[in-house]
Amino acid sequence: MADRLTPEQRSAHMARIRRANTKPELVVRRLLHSLGYRFRVQFGEVPGRPDIAFPARRRCVQIHGCFWHAHGCSLSRTPSTRTEFWKAKFARNRERDDRLERDASALGWETLTIWECETRDIADLTRRLTDFLGSPRLS
Template sequence: MDQETRSRIMRAVRKKDTKPELIVRRLLHAMGYRFRLHRRDLPGTPDIVLPRHKVAIQVHGCFWHQHPGCRHANLPRSRTAYWLPKLARNVERDAQSEEALLALGWRVLVLWECELRDVDALRERLTAFLLGRQEIA
């Protein structure tokens, strides 16, 4: 891929309102849950917050947050001096945010982009987590 094409793709990456996030939001809304988005007063600015249930949901992209064991989390072969520290910082920041949320008494659910393809499995996982039948994932 040439540099111009890669640059165009990278510019299109958004911080919020991503496709994976919208999938989860639509499903939660269809399930009857109401939520808040991107609460800046909480550590890590969780993507979706259900205050009534004291639940924070983070929807992570497999590449950007380096999903362990996922084929989409491959490291770039060029400019590794730039990418390795950047992606490592993302993973470290995620861990710190989750720890801070847990310390404040929030339950945290991390959903990975690759897990969102199976909507039925996602619905079951959300239901189990929100009803407290599933420990922190």
């Protein structure tokens, strides 16, 4: 199936896609805040500027979009046009994600990756976050 958008329309659409403050990220941040956690956003002292960081705990949370990071779930698909471009792009994104997580680990940071599709089950998301972070109050 051919792309139904003109190049100008496609460009305008892609320009609206944000790097930060995405809907999945806001869901996780609101949940963490309601649970009593306090955190830094886009923390520049960790490789890759993680979406959410807990400097005192040396832990960070990355929230990945299923499409852009090729998760493999129902939200993730390869576009039917320019498939070779998209496959290469998704591979580069995954390689970068792996490299940045290794770099953060080398500096003593633990990383939890939350996928966009996982933000729909709040109970499971709450359990994963509290298991990873521990008590909201540091002793």
